[in-house]
Amino acid sequence: MHPHTTRDTSAQASEVHLAASVSGLLLSLYRLAATERIGAFEQRVFALLHEHMEFDSAWLGHSTLTPLGPQLHSSHTDNAVPGFVTDWEQVKGQDPLVGLVAGRPGGTVALSVQREALGLPLRALCRRQGIAHVLCGAHLAAPARRTTHLSLYRKPRRQPYAERDLRMVECVIAHLAAALEQNRLCRMREMRDSGNDSDSDSDGTATALFDADGFLQYADESFRERMALQWRAWDGLTLPGEARQPLLHARGAGFTGACLRLTAERVGDLVLVRACPRGAAGLLTPRELAVARLFGKGLSHKVVARQLGIAPTTVRHHLRQAYAKLGVGDKGALAGRLRG
Structure with missing residues (x-):
């Protein structure tokens, strides 16, 4: 050979x-x-x-x-x-x-x-x-x-x-x-669902994994929207300063703000953070909440649709869902419920 x-x-x-x-x-x-x-x-x-x-x-x-x-x-x-x-x-x-x-x-x-x-x-x-x-x-x-x-x-x-x-x-x-x-x-999804008493969509809880210094590693699609309820200018990279200490260093303390409740749990060398909206916002999905807020400010169906990049029929669908979940029947009551 x-x-x-x-x-x-x-x-x-x-x-x-x-x-x-x-x-x-x-x-x-x-x-x-x-x-x-x-x-x-x-x-x-x-x-x-x-x-x-x-x-x-x-x-x-x-x-x-x-x-x-x-x-x-x-x-x-x-x-x-x-x-x-x-x-x-x-x-x-x-x-x-x-x-x-x-x-x-x-x-x-x-x-x-x-x-x-x-x-x-x-x-x-x-x-x-x-x-x-x-x-x-x-x-x-x-x-x-x-x-x-x-x-x-x-x-x-x-x-x-x-x-x-x-x-x-x-x-x-x-x-x-x-x-x-x-x-x-x-x-992360398993722990999100195991931490909810009801289905995660209706419960409104979103989860994310942070490192021990508070840098975001992985997150649900809705996590950033949940965080924006409390911190509108959140950078999407690290835990906000006021939440860092109670979540990372105070064992089991958690953080409760005007619009959001955060809890933390150690997972290996990472930290799982659950974000659950408080009050009326916690009953709605992120899209329903966005539609309800704009509509409650006096915008028409068409303007809301244009701002969110969705169809007017979709806006009406989300509003029907929001009315039902919040137990209201008109725009004024909707705006008041969200403010409350």
């Missing part, structure tokens, strides 16, 4: 094996995303990766890229020395992986610590952690500059990461980011 033929056959077999490994991993990954709790999901991901790759420790995180370096929102480690993430925060400005990963097609890079021109603090961190070889993949979601990263580490006795390892992470990293989002959204 010709040597070239042998090499071609070996390469084809390697590609087939890689494809089968990736396929099996992804099937399990999405199944776990739909069934596991936040926190437990990440640990199951590490166990799944161990079935397909060799590594001694790992780090899975979600962050926003800033000029000062990644701002971590969620972080999970596997078999890392305690204090690893805290120590990394102190030297992240010297970590070359962010720039290397961003500049490489596929968003994946491998390096050996001894071969890289790393600063002394970063070398010391790797030495304390027993890290000799690093394989890092990242998926960037533009334009928010949110990134999901996976870093796999090997000890000095191990071989450096090979091209197959790079290819494996390249194939998986975007799916891992999608599975993380699916996991958060599934758990």
Whole structure:
């Protein structure tokens, strides 16, 4: 057999094996995303990766890229020395992986610590952690500059990461980011519904996940509309200042405003926030409330329809629903009920 033929056959077999490994991993990954709790999901991901790759420790995180370096929102480690993430925060400005990963097609890079021109603090961190070889993949979601990263580490006795390892992470990293989002959204909806005494639509409750510093990560479609009831100029990025302390640091205190009630619950390293309107607004859907408010100000059906980008018949439908839910029969009573 010709040597070239042998090499071609070996390469084809390697590609087939890689494809089968990736396929099996992804099937399990999405199944776990739909069934596991936040926190437990990440640990199951590490166990799944161990079935397909060799590594001694790992780090899975979600962050926003800033000029000062990644701002971590969620972080999970596997078999890392305690204090690893805290120590990394102190030297992240010297970590070359962010720039290397961003500049490489596929968003994946491998390096050996001894071969890289790393600063002394970063070398010391790797030495304390027993890290000799690093394989890092990242998926960037533009334009928010949110990134999901996976870093796999090997000890000095191990071989450096090979091209197959790079290819494996390249194939998986975007799916891992999608599975993380699916996991958060599934758990968020489950907890929203379990926290309501009635159907979530009629109850008016919306939910969102924030990180421990109050930065918004995931939210129901109606969450921003609910928040605007209390804070009309809410930036949609972080918890308002007056709600931050009672929700993030005062255990079980919650926040109650003139138009909105917020409660918080820890979920892994994130915080689930439930937003429930108070008074009449809490009985209406966001669209019914918007229509009722404009109509109550004296605007006609056509003007309300034009401002909201819907048909006049749809405006009438929402008004009928609002009248029925609020127990009123005319425009004046509607406006008064909403003011009350």
